[in-house]
Amino acid sequence: MILDKMSVSAVAASVGLGWNTVNALALQAARTVASAPGRLDGVRVLGVDEHKWKHVRGNGDSSFVTVLVDLTPIVDGTGSARLLDMVAGRSKAALKDWLDARDDSFRDRIRVVTMDGFTGYRTATAEALDKARAVMDPFHVVHLAAEKLTVCRQRVQHDTCGHRGRTGDPLYGIRRPLLTRIALLTDKQKARLRSGLEAHEEHVAVSVTYAIYQELINAYGQENKRDGKVAMYKLLKRIHTGVPSGLAELAQLGRSLWARRAEILAYFDTGASNGPVEAINGRLEHLRGIALGFRNLNHYILRSLIHSGGLAQHLDAL
Template sequence: MDGFAGYATAVDHALPAARKVMDPFHIVHLAADKLTGCRQRLQRETTGRRGRKDDPLYKHRRSLLTRTNYLTDRQKQHLELLWDTDDDYVALQVTWDFYQDVIAAYSHPRRTEGKKLMKRLINTLRKGLPSGLEELAQFGRTLWSRRDDILAYFDIGASNGPVEAINGRLEHLRGIALGFRNLDHYILRSLIHSGQLQDRINAL
């Protein structure tokens, strides 16, 4: 399940013997949201406005959300330059480090070791953080309140990731045909998209 407390309450009421598992997809997504929130806050604090295409924080927003071992050499250089050139971004770097730690825990080839990494991360955030890390503190409170459900993944291995991926594709497919009142046109547009024919049609 995701982090919505209502789901957990419903499961406890209807299936008291069931073991709840917080899905890695949602935990990583929550960490990414906190990282983005920190970036946006620092953007406003340092410039007094939202990000623009030439602003360093906005320009490298995609690199910040990329897993470390998927970063290109150029992206790594950009992030290193970002950390080294401005002390105002220290909070972002710390939040980014924890975001990467969450991914590392889930991607560890041995679940027992991954569980240890996640426990250490949860306990570290629980001990308290200095001011300026509000988003990370919120993330830590969520991890602590649902720690049993989060750690259960490493024992059970159940994940809703494949279903979430399919649902995401279906939502995107539904979105591309919005505004089409003719059912035949809706079906045709969906088939074109699903068959990845858009580029070939445009080339004609």
């Protein structure tokens, strides 16, 4: 199961044992390997994210877990990310308790922690890892800007048409190209986008917010990270203080991003992002689908470690 990522049913069929027997043996082995000495050695870049492990109510427990991933091999270019652990809940306490339970040598080694925009993770990192730099993932920064652009479009749509978007409305017709990086649009899409933005004078708020959105994406797309950092800082400073009235969504975005500017700019210095963490989340979703869901969180955590925890290199612990 660790080496070939086989399901319990497949292993049981191949060795001629019952499902319960194979599952019990696998969980026992996973516990032993996951707690092997030295498994957390060398971790310098830590990725943190939330993960929904069940979609049903019951027992009053949280349906979310906090996922912790070793991103050091990705940053160093020596290998792939690996799942370190999963903790029940998605809160400051969930992450901080896990970090506090590690020894001082582990906490002192951590230099970078990547995360989304959740302030609980940022606070836990600041309190437990005073030597680490927090990095706000670029995807979540762009996603936040996209949300504000969408809200702006919807507001102007209602102000000019008196109703929600409908087929034939100029802004409703460009809702998807509006969120796409301009370099990826076809000439036809660019023409439709330009036509929609210029259909009414009141659309100027959408045009300005759209321009800032594209600038944000372009800053991340700079080949030279220093140039990208400078461009990002200038953009954040500009929308923090220089937003005229009538651009409420852009002003909100400016305040939000300025408050997290240290974590946003840290990406350009470290090159670390939560992309590999999201990839592991996707693998865990696939695992849960194969198993048709889990009812026991401890079993799910151990199966996830078998699937994505890089346990093969620690099989000597058995």
